[in-house]
Amino acid sequence: MNLLAQLEQIVGTAHLEVGGHPGLTDMRGAYRGQVQAIVSPGSTEEVAAVVRACVSHQAPVVVQGGNTGLMGAATPDDSGRSVLLLLSRLNRIRALDAENDTITVEAGCILQSVQQAAEDAGRLFPLSLGAEGSCTIGGNLGTNAGGTEVLRYGNARDLTLGLEVVTAEGKVWHGLRGLRKDNTGYDLRDLFIGSEGTLGIITAATLKLYPRPVRFYTALLAFSAIQHAVDFLSEARRCWAAALTGFEVMAGPALVQVAEMLSAQGMPEAPQAGYWYALVEVSEYGVSGQLEGAFEQVLGENLENGLLTDVWIAQNEEQRHAWWHLREQRISEAQRLVPGTIKHDVSLPVSAIPAFISAMEQKTAAAFPGARMVGFGHLGDGNLHYNISPPADADAGSFAACKSAIQHLVHETIHAHGGSVSAEHGIGLAKRDMLARYKQPVELELMRRIKMALDPLNMLNPGKVLPAWSEPGTSIFPGTKESS
Amino acid sequence: MNLLAQLEQIVGTAHLEVGGHPGLTDMRGAYRGQVQAIVSPGSTEEVAAVVRACVSHQAPVVVQGGNTGLMGAATPDDSGRSVLLLLSRLNRIRALDAENDTITVEAGCILQSVQQAAEDAGRLFPLSLGAEGSCTIGGNLGTNAGGTEVLRYGNARDLTLGLEVVTAEGKVWHGLRGLRKDNTGYDLRDLFIGSEGTLGIITAATLKLYPRPVRFYTALLAFSAIQHAVDFLSEARRCWAAALTGFEVMAGPALVQVAEMLSAQGMPEAPQAGYWYALVEVSEYGVSGQLEGAFEQVLGENLENGLLTDVWIAQNEEQRHAWWHLREQRISEAQRLVPGTIKHDVSLPVSAIPAFISAMEQKTAAAFPGARMVGFGHLGDGNLHYNISPPADADAGSFAACKSAIQHLVHETIHAHGGSVSAEHGIGLAKRDMLARYKQPVELELMRRIKMALDPLNMLNPGKVLPAWSEPGTSIFPGTKESS
Numbered sequence: 001m002n003l004l005a006q007l008e009q010i011v012g013t014a015h016l017e018v019g020g021h022p023g024l025t026d027m028r029g030a031y032r033g034q035v036q037a038i039v040s041p042g043s044t045e046e047v048a049a050v051v052r053a054c055v056s057h058q059a060p061v062v063v064q065g066g067n068t069g070l071m072g073a074a075t076p077d078d079s080g081r082s083v084l085l086l087l088s089r090l091n092r093i094r095a096l097d098a099e100n101d102t103i104t105v106e107a108g109c110i111l112q113s114v115q116q117a118a119e120d121a122g123r124l125f126p127l128s129l130g131a132e133g134s135c136t137i138g139g140n141l142g143t144n145a146g147g148t149e150v151l152r153y154g155n156a157r158d159l160t161l162g163l164e165v166v167t168a169e170g171k172v173w174h175g176l177r178g179l180r181k182d183n184t185g186y187d188l189r190d191l192f193i194g195s196e197g198t199l200g201i202i203t204a205a206t207l208k209l210y211p212r213p214v215r216f217y218t219a220l221l222a223f224s225a226i227q228h229a230v231d232f233l234s235e236a237r238r239c240w241a242a243a244l245t246g247f248e249v250m251a252g253p254a255l256v257q258v259a260e261m262l263s264a265q266g267m268p269e270a271p272q273a274g275y276w277y278a279l280v281e282v283s284e285y286g287v288s289g290q291l292e293g294a295f296e297q298v299l300g301e302n303l304e305n306g307l308l309t310d311v312w313i314a315q316n317e318e319q320r321h322a323w324w325h326l327r328e329q330r331i332s333e334a335q336r337l338v339p340g341t342i343k344h345d346v347s348l349p350v351s352a353i354p355a356f357i358s359a360m361e362q363k364t365a366a367a368f369p370g371a372r373m374v375g376f377g378h379l380g381d382g383n384l385h386y387n388i389s390p391p392a393d394a395d396a397g398s399f400a401a402c403k404s405a406i407q408h409l410v411h412e413t414i415h416a417h418g419g420s421v422s423a424e425h426g427i428g429l430a431k432r433d434m435l436a437r438y439k440q441p442v443e444l445e446l447m448r449r450i451k452m453a454l455d456p457l458n459m460l461n462p463g464k465v466l467p468a469w470s471e472p473g474t475s476i477f478p479g480t481k482e483s484s
Numbered sequence: 485m486n487l488l489a490q491l492e493q494i495v496g497t498a499h500l501e502v503g504g505h506p507g508l509t510d511m512r513g514a515y516r517g518q519v520q521a522i523v524s525p526g527s528t529e530e531v532a533a534v535v536r537a538c539v540s541h542q543a544p545v546v547v548q549g550g551n552t553g554l555m556g557a558a559t560p561d562d563s564g565r566s567v568l569l570l571l572s573r574l575n576r577i578r579a580l581d582a583e584n585d586t587i588t589v590e591a592g593c594i595l596q597s598v599q600q601a602a603e604d605a606g607r608l609f610p611l612s613l614g615a616e617g618s619c620t621i622g623g624n625l626g627t628n629a630g631g632t633e634v635l636r637y638g639n640a641r642d643l644t645l646g647l648e649v650v651t652a653e654g655k656v657w658h659g660l661r662g663l664r665k666d667n668t669g670y671d672l673r674d675l676f677i678g679s680e681g682t683l684g685i686i687t688a689a690t691l692k693l694y695p696r697p698v699r700f701y702t703a704l705l706a707f708s709a710i711q712h713a714v715d716f717l718s719e720a721r722r723c724w725a726a727a728l729t730g731f732e733v734m735a736g737p738a739l740v741q742v743a744e745m746l747s748a749q750g751m752p753e754a755p756q757a758g759y760w761y762a763l764v765e766v767s768e769y770g771v772s773g774q775l776e777g778a779f780e781q782v783l784g785e786n787l788e789n790g791l792l793t794d795v796w797i798a799q800n801e802e803q804r805h806a807w808w809h810l811r812e813q814r815i816s817e818a819q820r821l822v823p824g825t826i827k828h829d830v831s832l833p834v835s836a837i838p839a840f841i842s843a844m845e846q847k848t849a850a851a852f853p854g855a856r857m858v859g860f861g862h863l864g865d866g867n868l869h870y871n872i873s874p875p876a877d878a879d880a881g882s883f884a885a886c887k888s889a890i891q892h893l894v895h896e897t898i899h900a901h902g903g904s905v906s907a908e909h910g911i912g913l914a915k916r917d918m919l920a921r922y923k924q925p926v927e928l929e930l931m932r933r934i935k936m937a938l939d940p941l942n943m944l945n946p947g948k949v950l951p952a953w954s955e956p957g958t959s960i961f962p963g964t965k966e967s968s
Contacts, residue, residue, distance in 0.1 A: 099714055099835035100866070101721065122722075146665050152726075155665060158642065171926045178833040180865040181630050181639060181907040183678055185919060185949060186931045190674035194667055211722045230583055237585065238606075238695045239770030242636075242726030286723030287778045294771045349662040351583035381664040382584070423665040435669060442655045446938065447670045453937035454930065465669060 003057040007039050007083070010049045015040040015089070023064050023084055026075045031429060033076030035062070038084045044164060044172055044203040050085060051201065051459070052170030059083050060462045063197040065107065065139030068131040070345075071428025073143065073196040073464050087138050090203060093117045101209040102161060102178040107138025107202050114207070123209035126153040130328060141202050144194035146424030148328070151380030152245040152283075153210065155424070157193045162206035165192050168199070168455035176206045191450065196426055197461040199454045213245070213283035217295040218320040220268060222310035223276045227354045232307050233379055236280065239298045243291060246281030247380040248327050254334075254374040257389065258326065261334040266322035268312040275309065278379065279327050281320075331376050335387060339396035341374065342406050344386045346414045347423035353382065356417045360386070363409055368402060370394065383423040386410055411438070427465045436467040487541040491523050491567070494533045499524040499573070507548050507568055510559045515913060517560030519546070522568045528648060528656055528687040534569060535685065535943070536654030543567050544946045547681040549591065549623030552615040554829075555912025557627065557680040557948050571622050574687060577601045585693040586645060586662040591622025591686050598691070607693035610637035614812060625686050628678035630908030632812070635864030636729040636767075637694065639908070641677045646690035649676050652683070652939035660690045675934065680910055681945040683938045697729070697767035701779040702804045704752060706794035707760045711838045716791050717863055720764065723782045727775060730765030731864040732811050738818075738858040741873065742810065745818040750806035752796040759793065762863065763811050765804075815860055819871060823880035825858065826890050828870045830898045831907035837866065840901045844870070847893055852886060854878065867907040870894055895922070911949045920951040 001009075008016050017038040025032045036059055041047045054061045060082040064074040076082040090106035093114070097103075098121050105114050111132040118125035127140060129147035139145075141163070145156045153159065162177035165188075175189060192200045223229045229249055236244050255271035264270060271277070284291045302308045314320040335341045348356055357373075364371050370391025377384035388406055390399035411421045415438050422431050435444065444467065451458075451466060485493075492500050501522040509516045520543055525531045538545045544566040548558040560566040574590035577598070581587075582605050589598050595616040602609035611624060613631035623629075625647070629640045637643065646661035649672075659673060676684050707713045713733055720728050739755035748754060755761070768775045786792045798804040819825045832840055841857075848855050854875025861868035872890055874883035895905045899922050906915050919928065928951065935942075935950060 097833060097835050099718055100833040101718075102833065144667050144671075146667075150665060154642075157671070158638075167926065167930070173926050173930065174924060175927065177904070178902065179831050179904050179907075181634060181831045181862075181867045182904040183628050183630075183908055183910045184904055184906045184915075185678075185911060185923065185927070186683070186934055187628075187641070187671075187674045187678055188927065188930055188934075190671045191934075194669075194671055199670070211725045213725075234583055234585075241695045241697075241767075241769035243769075283725075285725035285727075287781065290774050290778055294774055297771070347663050347665045349581060349584040349586065351581050378665075383665045418662065420661070420663050420666040420668055422668045423663075424667055426667045427669060431668075439669065440658060442651065442657050443659065443669070443672065446651070446657065446672055449937040450670055450672075450675075450934065453933040 003053060003059055004037055006053040007037055007050060010046055010053060011039050011041050015042065021084065023067050023086060024076065026072045027068055028070060031072040031075040032078065033082070034078050034080040035076050035082045035084045036080065038086065040086045040089050042089045044090070044166065047085065047087070047090070047201060047203055048166045048170045048172050050083070051166055051168070054083050055168070055170060055457065055459055060459055061085050061201070062461050063087065063142070063201050065136030065142070066110065066131065066134045068135040069139060069143060069428060070425045071430040073426055073428030073461070074139070075429070077463055085201070087136065087203070094204065096121050097178060098123065100178050102206050103209055104176055104178070104204060104206045105137055106204045107136060107141070109137050111135050111137055111140060118209050119212070122212060124212045125207060126210055127156055127159055137205060138202050141193050141205055142196050143426040146378070146381065146383065148246060148248060148378060150378060151247055152242060157190060159208050160189065160193060160205055161208060163189050163192055163202055164204035165200040165202055168457065168460050173200070176204060178206050194426070196428060196465050198451060198465050199460065201460070211285050213285055215284040215288045216320060217282040217284070217291060218314040218323065219280050219299055220312045220323055221278045221280055221308050222272070223278065224274070224309045226276050226357050228307050229276050229278055229379060230350060230353060232302060233350065235302060235307070236298070239294065240282050243282045243284065244380070245283040246279060247378070248279040248376065249379040250277045250279070250327060250331065250376040251373055252276060253372045254331050254376050257338065257372070257374050258330050258334040261337045262330055266326055279323050327376065331374070335374060335389065338389045340399040341387055341389045342403050344384070344407065344410050345423050345425045346386055346410065346419055346421060347381065347383045348414065348417055348419035350379065350382045352417045352419065353379070353384070356413060356419065359413055359417070360410065363413065364388070367409065368406065381423070429464060432465060433467050487537060487543055488521055490537040491521055491534060494530055494537060495523050495525050499526065505568065507551050507558070507570060508560065510556045511552055512554060515556040515559040516562065517566070518562050518564040519560050519566045519568045520564065522570065524570045524573050526573045528574070528650065531569065531571070531574070531685060531687055532650045532654045532656050534567070535650055535652070538567050539652070539654060539941065539943055544943055545569050545685070546945050547571065547622070547626070547685050549620030549626070550594065550615065550618045552619040553623060553627060553912060554909045555914040557910055557912030557945070558623070559913070561947055569685070571620065571687070578688065580605050581662060582607065584662050586690050587693055588660055588662070588688060588690045589621055590688045591620060591625070593621045595619050595621055595624060602693050603696070606696060608696045609691060610694055611640055611643055621689060622686050625677050625689055626680050627910040630862070630865065630867065632730060632732060632862060634862060635731055636726060641674060643692050644673065644677060644689055645692060647673050647676055647686055648688040649684040649686055652941065652944050657684070660688060662690050678910070680912060680949050682935060682949050683944065685944070695769050697769055699768040699772045700804060701766040701768070701775060702798040702807065703764050703783055704796045704807055705762045705764055705792050706756070707762065708758070708793045710760050710841050712791050713760050713762055713863060714834060714837060716786060717834065719786060719791070720782070723778065724766050727766045727768065729767040730763060731862070732763040732860065733863040734761045734763070734811060734815065734860040735857055736760060737856045738815050738860050741822065741856070741858050742814050742818040745821045746814055750810055763807050811860065815858070819858060819873065822873045824883040825871055825873045826887050828868070828891065828894050829907050829909045830870055830894065830903055830905060831865065831867045832898065832901055832903035834863065834866045836901045836903065837863070837868070840897060840903065843897055843901070844894065847897065848872065851893065852890065865907070913948060916949060917951050
């Protein structure tokens with residue numbers, strides 16, 4: 001039987017497509033692929049059967065969730081040989097165990113519906129990020145998503161207890177354990193998380209739930225130097241410990257850009273290009289009001305000793321939402337209006353951030369005078385979205401021509417300061433070849449061996465994550481061609 | 485050159501032994517091995533050179549830290565072919581980065597000295613367990629150690645950001661990253677953690693630090709049923725969230741045994757065999773005294789509504805220490821005085837604990853009438869040390885003959901309730917063959933492939949963790965013989 005007939009038998013005519021599909025292009029429009037078929041299986045067993053059928057016809061399988069990734073990890077190549085596997089029909093909440101504080105969900109669940117199911121049970125599922133209304137939990141796990149709550153609750157990896165996975169041979173690993181301690185062999189769970197569909201297909205997960213805060217204390221802070229923000233983060237952690245659930249920094253020029261391109265609405269006063277700002281939040285549980293005194297006391301003391309240059313405390317939920325909206329939406333909106341803005345997703349040890357920023361300022365001033373650093377990020381995680389807008393008077397085209405030079409400069413400087421060239425967005429196709437430069441050969445070799453061990457026929461999302469083998473004679477998986 | 489001469493050249497005469505050594509026997513005296521040599525390298529480069537020398541002579545390498553493991557994972561087999569690798573000379577604190585809240589330590593550091601180094605810098609390294617004065621951080625990572633703080637801070641895995649590892653070929657992976665977000669490829673770190681020296685040799689780690697609490701609120705609680713303890717745990721998590729740093733349960737008969745075998749010293753009143761007790765602790769950070777009201781209020785309300793049968797609040801540090809000493813030391817001391825007590829280290833979803841305990845009570849009463857369940861454990865992690873002492877009037881010898889039947893009953897019942905047969909002690913030799921029963925074939929197959937990928941010559945701690953291959957034709961690593 002040919003592959004299409006076999007797939008049709010497995011998923012039914014209604015769930016097999018062969019023509020164009022939005023999933024063949026990535027969200028940014030940077031990658032475009034072609035496939036033999038697009039299938040939407042309705043159960044884990046159907047996913048496994050699809051994989052077995054594809055293996056028998058040597059058709060690679062590319063799994064896709066909400067197609068909100070930024071690195072091209074979920075886009076098939078342009079060979080036309082692959083099958084695109086959509087998990088949108090696997091969207092059930094399978095179980096919520098309130099006493100165990102766990103929820104078991106299928107991979108195709110939208111992140112927001114997982115958050116909602118937790119809320120309905122009086123619990124918090126803390127993973128939170130911009131795309132939460134359309135990204136799926138399977139994609140979040142495949143890329144080990146981060147977001148704004150990592151400071152307190154960790155990355156997607158840290159929120160996961162168990163997985164159900166379809167292997168590269170189309171077998172099902174039933175690993176949906178709701179256990180907080182389980183030392184019975186190798187940690188397969190964390191190997192699949194973050195592997196971007198190249199080692200196995202995550203079909204369901206058992207995730208941790210947390211108590212819901214009853215009140216938030218939120219402040220907007222101004223610092224005259226990034227070192228002061230780093231120092232205050234230490235102080236905030238010492239005083240508030242795990243109650244500190246948000247510490248988001250914004251470079252002064254990023255807020256100036258918002259005021260110029262959109263409006264200064266919601267900002268307490270005109271932003272200063274020479275300042276750094278931080279949105280800081282403390283969460284309170286159980287009984288409301290206990291932390292109010294300590295919150296204001298810590299801010300007051302650090303305003304007095306000069307670590308903080310200015311402090312605004314949110315007076316109501318409306319103000320709190322406006323500030324989060326500024327951080328999460330308006331900065332990016334403003335940057336979309338400035339043609340040629342170049343974006344980065346990098347991380348550093350928190351202690352190395354001031355030196356990195358200072359080195360970048362010098363290098364940028366020398367090589368690209370007038371370019372504006374409009375970055376923001378999750379300071380508590382050392383994660384900066386170190387974005388750079390062209391000089392106010394530059395023509396966008398000539399600045400865009402500098403894009404790869406600027407990206408290279410950022411990544412080289414990050415690497416020199418002990419940082420990572422991908423903090424939370426992953427590798428996919430977009431950063432794949434960087435790994436050859438920034439990873440040690442021994443690490444790449446271990447990664448390749450794991451790929452060959454778990455997917456010896458290179459059936460799962462080929463050409464993603466791992467740089468092509470370059471050594472002659474070791475070229476077991478030739479790199480696939482990037483679409484353009 | 486023969487192996488001994490080569491090893492001598494690498495580590496120097498003073499650090500090579502060939503005779504008897506305490507490390508050839510495990511702590512419990514259950515396993516004994518023989519080796520060609522015992523080497524104590526002084527640096528990561530020396531560890532790598534030792535591995536390369538051993539590989540070239542086909543001598544397996546067994547790594548050992550403080551030799552405090554309970555599963556025989558660090559004991560060589562009795563073939564006399566292996567080399568025992570001690571990491572005690574790799575005991576430097578390499579760096580402490582207070583601003584990044586990280587510490588970088590060598591694998592041979594005693595856990596207590598890591599805790600002390602953190603304390604000297606005003607920080608907390610929260611991993612805490614009975615053997616902390618003699619176990620090493622390398623062993624803690626190799627076994628993914630747990631302990632009493634997992635409820636709040638997680639297992640050893642959760643406390644680790646980066647690793648330095650010597651591979652099975654004697655190469656060094658320099659993965660000592662101090663990054664809280666880093667999505668650049670497969671999670672090798674978590675694959676080495678918990679692999680008990682079978683995939684690579686951890687030589688150093690970068691670990692997370694936390695703020696130190698300024699005050700503890702500690703209470704001893706009595707419950708008339710285990711379900712009440714589970715319900716109160718939910719309530720405690722809702723009200724105290726991450727401030728809840730301890731929730732240790734003790735079965736009534738365990739405390740009765742302490743009172744009988746040792747003394748009732750430090751116990752607020754005579755323990756009841758029909759009760760469950762819990763040692764509960766809330767930690768306060770920054771400013772002292774804010775949580776006092778909420779702590780007492782939550783306990784008072786739940787005493788009033790009948791969830792708690794009795795409440796004692798620690799009045800001073802002395803009383804707090806006495807209760808922790810009861811939980812951590814005196815229960816085990818009393819059990820050592822009752823010949824034939826059978827121990828278990830199991831975990832469950834918290835919600836399944838009452839049903840598991842009820843099922844075990846019925847089965848034990850039927851098959852081993854009079855046997856006393858003297859268990860205790862980390863309720864917040866679902867981790868029970870479900871220990872069973874012989875009936876008061878039994879002769880120890882005949883009860884000891886039931887040992888394997890009782891262990892089998894506990895493990896079968898745990899498995900039927902969705903639990904794990906090894907919560908925090910790992911697999912080693914002692915539980916290796918259980919995996920063939922309790923793991924799915926697909927999971928064992930994935931584990932074997934990973935072992936073959938990272939250690940294709942089976943040089944690292946052979947015969948541990950993985951059950952012997954039983955299928956004919958797939959017997960790539962024959963199981964090694966267990967010492968007796």
